[in-house]
Amino acid sequence: MQTETIDFANGSRYRTTQRLPEGMGPADDVPGRVAKARGVPLPDPGGLFCPRPALFLDPEARMGILERLRFEWRYWRGDTPWDTNVTPPEVLEFLAAARPGRALDLGCGTGTNAIALARRGWRVTAVDFSVKAVRTAHRKARAAGVEVEFRCADVTRLEGLGGPFDYALDIGCLLGLRPEERLRYAETVARLLRPGGDYMLYAWFPRRVGRRIRGVAPEEVEALLGRHFERTRLELGKERGRPSAWYWYRRRKPSAAGGRHP
Numbered sequence: 001m002q003t004e005t006i007d008f009a010n011g012s013r014y015r016t017t018q019r020l021p022e023g024m025g026p027a028d029d030v031p032g033r034v035a036k037a038r039g040v041p042l043p044d045p046g047g048l049f050c051p052r053p054a055l056f057l058d059p060e061a062r063m064g065i066l067e068r069l070r071f072e073w074r075y076w077r078g079d080t081p082w083d084t085n086v087t088p089p090e091v092l093e094f095l096a097a098a099r100p101g102r103a104l105d106l107g108c109g110t111g112t113n114a115i116a117l118a119r120r121g122w123r124v125t126a127v128d129f130s131v132k133a134v135r136t137a138h139r140k141a142r143a144a145g146v147e148v149e150f151r152c153a154d155v156t157r158l159e160g161l162g163g164p165f166d167y168a169l170d171i172g173c174l175l176g177l178r179p180e181e182r183l184r185y186a187e188t189v190a191r192l193l194r195p196g197g198d199y200m201l202y203a204w205f206p207r208r209v210g211r212r213i214r215g216v217a218p219e220e221v222e223a224l225l226g227r228h229f230e231r232t233r234l235e236l237g238k239e240r241g242r243p244s245a246w247y248w249y250r251r252r253k254p255s256a257a258g259g260r261h262p
């Protein structure tokens with residue numbers, strides 16, 4: 001028997017008690033599969049497995065679920081070229097210079113960077129909407145002997161998460177969001193990061209993938225974040241032949257006049 005607790009962004013917490021098949025360790029089981037067979041609710045980060053009927057009437061929610069399924073499927077197939085277990089030098093450079101505090105990893109995948117932060121003394125909250133990725137991340141953190149608060153949640157719906165954070169990191173998450181999600185995301189990061197806090201983003205430039213445009217251009221990033229953040233550095237590069245960029249932003253401090261954020 002294995003009891004597991006999973007926290008979701010809306011503040012709800014699932015506890016599932018699962019009987020694992022012979023030879024299957026806690027890290028190998030499929031979240032919800034055993035629970036479903038026993039008739040208890042599935043861990044459900046906001047409607048992936050048990051969508052409310054109303055969700056199907058809302059095109060935006062429907063698209064969100066499809067996107068989530070797409071990532072889930074890729075993690076299950078192991079079709080995850082980004083999942084290199086390597087923390088980028090840009091992040092290591094930041095960590096070498098910064099004093100540890102509270103960090104937020106947005107779209108954390110299997111937790112490589114969240115774990116790198118925790119190893120250097122940061123208190124890390126890491127969010128991803130893929131159950132499979134978060135399960136793997138939990139396992140990796142346990143193996144590394146560090147504590148990370150992993151949350152299975154949508155980065156555009158983090159109403160249940162409180163700040164302030166000193167540092168937020170996004171490697172490859174914002175670029176896949178749709179325009180209305182990007183606006184919610186920007187407001188969320190602005191709410192969660194303390195004034196003077198650092199935000200680092202890695203994203204590909206826009207390109208067509210199937211029927212969608214994926215990626216984001218520096219002008220759009222600036223339009224999204226410029227109100228609350230000041231860009232301190234931008235480095236253009238290429239990954240597998242495709243243009244991409246690293247962005248460094250700092251959360252603006254309250255203005256002296258009004259004592260409020262711009």
Ligand SMILES: C[S@@+](CC[C@H](N)C(=O)[O-])C[C@H]1O[C@@H](n2cnc3c(N)ncnc32)[C@H](O)[C@@H]1O
Pocket residue numbers: 071082083084106107108109110112127128129130133153154155156170171172173176177
């Ligand atoms: C390209 S991967 C990068 C993963 C990780 N940052 C890394 O560097 O290995 C993008 C990640 O963002 C997650 N993701 C995409 N959209 C998301 C959303 N709306 N909410 C939470 N996670 C999301 C995906 O599940 C995936 O793990």
